[in-house]
Amino acid sequence: MLRALDIHDMLIIDRLALNFQPGLNVLTGETGAGKSILLDSLGFVLGWRGRAELVRQGADQGEVTAEFDLPTGHAARAVLEEAGLPVSDTLILRRVNARDGRKTAWVNDRRVSAEVLRALSDTLIELHGQHDDRGLLNPRGHRDMLDTYANLGPQIATAHTAWTALGRARKALYAAEARVAEVRQEEEYLRHAVGELDAIMPEPGEEATLDAARRMMQASEKIKKDVARAGEALGMQGAEGQLSDANRWLGGAADRADGRLDAPLAAIERAMFELDAAQRGVEDALDALSFNPAELEQTEERLFAIRGLARKHNVLADDLAAFADDLRERLALLDNSERGLADLQKAEEAALAAYDAAAVALTDARSAAATSLDAAMAAELAPLKMERAVFATVVSNGPAGPDGRDDVSFTVATNPGAPPGPLNKIASGGELSRFLLALKVCLSQAGQGGVTMIFDEIDRGVGGATADAVGRRLAALASGGQVLVVTHSPQVAALGAHHWRVEKRQTEDSTTSTVIPLDAAARIDEIARMLSGDQVTDAARAAARALMPS
Secondary structure, three states: OEEEEEEEEEOOEEEEEEEOOOEEEEEEOOOOOOHHHHHHHHHHHOOOOOOOOOEOOOOOEEEEEEEEEOOOOOHHHHHHHHOOOOOOOEEEEEEEEEOOOOEEEEEOOEEEOHHHHHHHHHHHEEEEOOOOOOOOOOHHHHHHHHHHHOOOHHHHHHHHHHHHHHHHHHHHHHHHHHHHHHHHHOHHHHHHHHHHHHHHOOOOOHHHHHHHHHHHHHHHHHHHHHHHHHHHHHOOOOHHHHHHHHHHHHHHHHOOOOOOOHHHHHHHHHHHHHHHHHHHHHHHHHHHOOOOHHHHHHHHHHHHHHHHHHHHHOOOHHHHHHHHHHHHHHHHHHHOHHHHHHHHHHHHHHHHHHHHHHHHHHHHHHHHHHHHHHHHHHHHHHHHOOOOOEEEEEEEEEEEEOOEEEEEEEEEEOOOOOOOEEHHHHOOHHHHHHHHHHHHHHHHHHOOOOOEEEEEOOOOOOOHHHHHHHHHHHHHHHOOOEEEEEOOOHHHHHOOOEEEEEEEEEOOOOEEEEEEEOOHHHHHHHHHHHHHOOOOOHHHHHHHHHHOOO
8 A cells, every 4th residue: 555655846846745544545736736746756767668757847856755555465575576576564655756867776775776666566456547558458457357256366377287288298399309300310320330339349458458468469579588597597408406406415514514505505495495486487478478379369459449440430539338328329219219208298198188188177267257257347337427338348369378378458348339449449338338347346346456456547437326425436436445547536535544635836936836634624625626617616615525325
């Protein structure tokens, strides 16, 4: 609910502070007194696009501050949270317009963009009038209005879920089809490459092992003769025989040497032990250096084959095994593609069927709601002296989306037999105002959600009993909420719970506009003025009293 509006140096307003109340708030005044300036200023602080020049002549900048109550659960709280702004029970919007055209805005003392203001304004204010292109006259919002009227939230949530599931199923199917198409283009290459790799079956680390074995076999012929010669030198014809002789000779002389040969004999024994180890190592080396010449050929062939495949596929030799696994996986995808695609197609068909069911259910619910809304509108239009007018909610086929496959538009026919057309194209000024009021009354049955409704001269072109019917519907809309109405109709003004008069004051060098709250006596005079003109007579006052509810 709008609590307060403070305006400084905007157009012909130097300073103005207004405190609004729940219920029906009425603003009246002569034409040109400045009523539209109040709406321009409110639209400015809400981020709406409006007049380019708003700063009062002679001022450096204009400023507007608006204060709103935000009860728990108000939609504006979610906007504040999403924007990272502080949330409390009070919302204060402030916007400044500099003389050079620069505009700066704050929300609860945090600087924000005009986009944030507009997002908040959608949850705070509804403006209704002949130029109401943001609200009821905007065909883009008609489906949402019908859905709200019919409380279709659960059905829409079901359609959202089905649409999301359908999107996932289609994405999975399209991705699989793309992968299969890509693999099918290289099927010949894959089968040939996998055949080559399967014939060799390279393993990680095998290239290094083969290369080491090849090098050893190539070098073995050169070193084997020297190793064999060394073996002979260590054997009985060489070192072993000589050590054995030396050990025998010294052993025979040791008994007569008084222990002097004990140490040399022990050393010879150790040498013979080490010599034995050297002989075994040489024998092992000779065994290792012994190979079949065909083995070298086989090793080289496999080594060169592995290296050739690595160069051909531009991968490291140690990565050939993983590369082969990848190719086999792609080939398996192709070989199993029909079954896999069939499963994905079934999943897509099931998701489409679920979405179709949800969309059809929404269409049926909207069609039923359209019939109900049309009947409610007919009941509302009759007291507004438009009993011959026809309001029709048209539900037609539209593009599929998360909210179903329906387009919704509000159409009217003001004369019997005339073809229906868009609301803002067919109705005249006064008719349009009454259509909008009746529509808002019907739609308000779904709840207002804390939104302040503003009606800008919605009673234009009507009077008498029709104006009284307009006023009573405005008062009904304001019950339990807040409605601001700018009016020239005394019947409407008389039904207001709170009343302000907008006045223009002129001096030799300035013109300003001000707003005066009216008490009970002043209200009678103002309504009498609206009835009789400049000369307020006792009869006009009596007529004013008669209009006002007791």
